[in-house]
Amino acid sequence: MVATARKSQHNGGIEVDKAVVADVLKVLARHNPRLSKAALAATGKVMAAISAATARLSAEQQRRIAADEKELAQAVEAVVASLAEKSRRNLEEVPVGKPLEVSTGTGLGQSLGIEEGRRRLAEFATPARIEDWAGPVAGPGDIEKMFGTKRSTLHDWQKRGAAIGLLKGERKHVFPLAQFVDGRPVEGMSRIRKIIPNPRVAWQWLIQTKPSIGGAPLDRLKKGYVDEVVDAAARDFR
Template sequence: MTRLQTPPEGISQETLAGLVTEAVQQTLMQQGVLLDAQALASASALAGSVAAALPLLPLAQRHAIDSFKGDWTALISEFFRMVPERIASGGPAVSDPASGRAPPEAGRLQNIAERAAGLQSMLLEDWAGEVAGSTYLEEKLRIPRSTLHRWQRRGEVVALRKGGRKHVFPLAQFVDGRPVLGISDVLSAIGNPRLAWFWLTRPAPELNGRVPIEMLREDMVTDVVRAARAVS
């Protein structure tokens, strides 16, 4: 009974909440789910709070939750309708479970996410520029499919999901049949390929308004990578 009422493996409630919050946020970004920055932070924090609270419930309540067959979406929507009233009356708001505060701003990257929030409703070519699949790249740029897929696995090329499981590749990242230097570092810093490419193709305040991908094509790798790490 005692074991069921504590987080697994002796992890504290705050630590468990923080781990789940981070994992959910990273997964959403890596899978290309483009939520606005506030929704991304809130969804991740809520998932962490739920994961941390469940092990502390009495066994009877946990069994009741496990056996619930109703509409979870409606139940959660009702909860969200109550939150503003709770805040207005001075009650606690949804917070960062690891610190007791609202999740901190993630700096410029959250601003990028806000600007990119509408990308899912747009045609890929309308915001990403010219893109092509592996067949085109093999025929026109002489990049073997095996090489392209190896670059993709290693995070050395920006691959954007289009439709179900198909990926396309922005052409502006290639010079002489290879992705420009610095792409892998930007992807490592920002994580989400869509957000990374969105940042790469827009004027960046960190670079005095210059476009990062244009700078990479001019071998100005150090400045671009430093800026990417700063916004992330």
């Protein structure tokens, strides 16, 4: 098996055909079944490179090399040993970082009772009205007065995900007014709710600006960019 020699355009060295390396590896694997994969790969590359370099020599030079097998083996062994030593030195020269510092931390600290925990949590919690983050909202009665929408229709919209109702208190639902256009829910809302089932999360996502689509998703829905907004929701929540 003789490898085809090509001169590299980048550095003037020998380029070894990958197909040749593959052939060499097959032969090596067949005759050396116990050779590890790493050793097999390295040996194959060495043999292919030597074959490619030899192919560039004249017939007389090839004859001289083949005449003394012992000298040839010693020369190849010397070259491989030199490369191995160079690789070892390069590894030793790689800077090693400082030893890792093991830290156990300060632990969890003293356990708190349930009442003390609630008290401390209350110090951080800031109560906010639903209108403060959701915008103007209205209950079913007020929506019926404003838009003439029957409560049964509003309930059906909410059930199908076409309209978003936010829980206020224990059981009462209110509806953000910004989702209605001419008394009806904006088109595409039900598709958004299939992707974002939680109504609060869905509404917060709809009213926050998203630079990737050029504005708030709700505003983009009102302008007719339904597919664009649905795709954005799918990217964020799937």
